[in-house]
Amino acid sequence: MSWTTIRRSMKKHTNAWLIVSLVGAAVILLPVFSILVSLFLEPNENWQHIKEYLLTDSILQTIWLVLFTGLFTVLIGVGLAWLVAAYDFPLKRFFRWGLILPLAIPPYIAAYTFSTMMSYTGVVQKTLRELGIEANQSWFDLMSLKGAIFVFTMFLFPYVYLITRSFLERQSGSFIENAQLLGRRPFSIFWRVVLPMSRPAIFGGVTLVIFEVISDYGVTSYYGIHTISTAIFQTWFGMYDLDSAVRLAAWMMVGLIGFFLVERVLRRQRRYSTPTAKLNPLVPKKLKGWSAFLAVACCGLVFAVAFLIPLLQLISWSALSYQDVLTSTFTELAYNTVLVALLATAIIIVFAVMVAQVCRLQKNWFSYALSKMVTAGYSIPGAIIAMGVLALFVWLDKRLVPLYQWLGNEQAPLVLSLSIAMLVFAYVVRFMATGYNAIDAGFEKIGTKYAEASKLLGRGMTATFWKVDLPLIKGAILSGAILTFVEIIKELPLALLLRPFNFETLSTKTYQFASDERIIEAAVPALFIIAVSTISVIIFHQVGKRLER
């Protein structure tokens, strides 16, 4: 590109929207950079200790957790997706979307619900004892790697199920029909056609599962498993060693970047795309008799374990405790949570709209890079973002000491890092992608022709936005806002790490009740979170239906 073309292009594209987007993107990336900087600093004496006693174990446990959860979510997710996409059986229409519902239960809530149900005084063993069966305790021990894999699998498999199912329903028809005509039996079709073909969809789903697993703090810390995320937390909460915690986060970041680079290279050679433009939807085959019963049983079992049973248990616990929990403190708690979530959501939506607007009006490498940067937070584990934000705010506070003194506040050198601003900022970094993707999809649907028509009628970019774009993407903005809001309400690690002193949200309170072994009290805030999450699952489902049409 010659200098004159660059200059021409800059003249066309430079405006206030672009400048705000660029500054915002830089601010969003600051915590990541502030983490990576620590790699070049001299480690302190704790680091040696961490390297020796914490690191190897937590890396190994993280790998096992990711590996087995990935494997089992693929088995369950793809199996159910194939069953629902390719066959007709009683209650299928219900299970088709009912199997997404486990996503509404955050894994950390499921973790303590199940481990309590399975404990000596829990409902399962009690029932068995009443039946006169004396059970071996080790069968019921969920507080282990096995238990965590079970919980993650049951409550995260819908990511794989959802993406694979919609892929199979929309595009696999003609291939499967051809395989049938070529004389393949159903099992071999599944193994030799369906599985290889849906690899990209499965991979997309598993990637989401892996993000959730490595980002998790609630399940792993409750079950006493040492992952890298919990190691970061322990270094901060246990040793109050910010430098080492940040350094740990930095190495985790480096590992993740390496993993994704390797994955990119490995996948480059096997990118599938459908050669024909015309795609046949898959026509489901009717199941009868025993096979229909078996299909219903499979879906029913998964649905019961991953949604119905924990939900009923939580409801019955909260019936015991709601009078003690639903006090004015709880109202304040709910108010706090909603307020912080609304504030962060508002910032995310406004900024996401601006960046999406800039990106769609100049489709080139630059806008692609901008959108990737802004949404990077989603693929970065909460613990890393938390450490980055913390390091950034502590640094800012140190720099701002003269200002605080000038304002007459000599005693409090920490202002920003003790304020709610830190948590809100972290939410914005982490969940920008949720809002952005919804809004981007909305813009994608209306295209650029209305904006172009408006400009040719003499309206500038900002007037065009208010008069034309905004009324047309209202729906997308609303669904983006709700999805983001719910993600924030559910979020645990960031809230736990970055909340100001004495500030509780629904999720931190749930977690705190649970880790104090006050499971019955924890059920009430947990149900609130599940109720809000269910709304988002339903919206997600509705949006998906509209897109399919």
Added chain:
Amino acid sequence: MNIVDIRNVSFAYARNQPLIIDDLSFSIQTGEIVGIVGPSGSGKSTVLRLIAGLELPAKGSISVAEKVVVDDSTFVPPERRGVGMVFQDYALFPHLSVAKNVEFGLHRLARSERKERVQEMLELVHLSGFEKRYPHELSGGQQQRVALARALAPRPNLMLMDEPFSNLDAELKASIRSELREILKKAQMTCLFVTHDQQDVEDICDRTIRM
């Protein structure tokens, strides 16, 4: 006066792609109706988008009404070029009524003048009485005339039309063609339009540019 002056313009969608327009030059006088014809993919619509300011030429300069709108050191954004455009699929704002659509570009006029101008425009395109309708309640021919009224309302220096008849039935086409020429001449509008239909050219244009 030259309403449009295009000098040595080249264009490619990206720097590593071949040129779609290579060293194009032409000009249009006030009041002329000019058609651009050529096979699909020859960059006909791109010429309109370049004049409107929706795309950026890699080389060359464009002037509208004797004012440079783009060259190596200038870029006048589309909203300040004084150019009207009727899009291939009309791009009527789906959330606004017919009257509001036509009024959209009249923000520089006083409120009372706006109403008057909207009425005037709707009469010109024979759609008086349709003010309160929404775009999806109109036929294809009616939508096209609303799009025309909307583009004419702010009195642009130049009207650009991208395949204005491609979405109409064959029967409608003939009557609308002569109507369009009449409307444009009545409004004393300079017009550049893109088509691949030889009949359009013969019925409407004063002259043609081949690509």
